[in-house]
């Protein structure tokens with residue numbers, strides 16, 4: 728079991744988040760994949776943070792849009808994410824990759840809502856990353 732401590736679906740301004748994610752996708756640096764990705768997140772204290780993917784000639788060092796969003800969150804002074812929308816250049820939702828699910832978990836936890844697109848119910852991060860490893864595990868599992 729986990730505890731939901733975040734806003735309900737109705738409290739997340741999904742339309743604005745989608746629009747901000749679409750705008751963020753226009754700032755993407757993605758000359759290798761040609762897949763522009765933008766992300767926008769709503770914090771529990773009502774701020775919006777954004778990110779776009781930043782690719783690299785070494786491919787594996789590519790930073791996803793969610794990674795950039797988390798950097799924006801921390802640069803704004805931190806806080807907790809309540810809802811996140813991620814879109815590709817076609818303006819449609821794109822599934823956060825596995826690494827990004829972990830990154831988002833750190834800053835939003837199980838109850839973080841991930842947009843599934845207009846007319847569809849957002850998913851809790853718990854559904855996308857069940858039984859996640861997180862900061863609390865570090866505290867409880869130390870053996871010295």
Ligand code: THU
Nearest residue numbers: 760762764780791792823824827
């Ligand atoms: N990408 C993201 O920005 N976020 C994801 O969660 C999935 C993938 C980016 C990385 C790369 O620049 C492009 O999409 C194609 O994989």
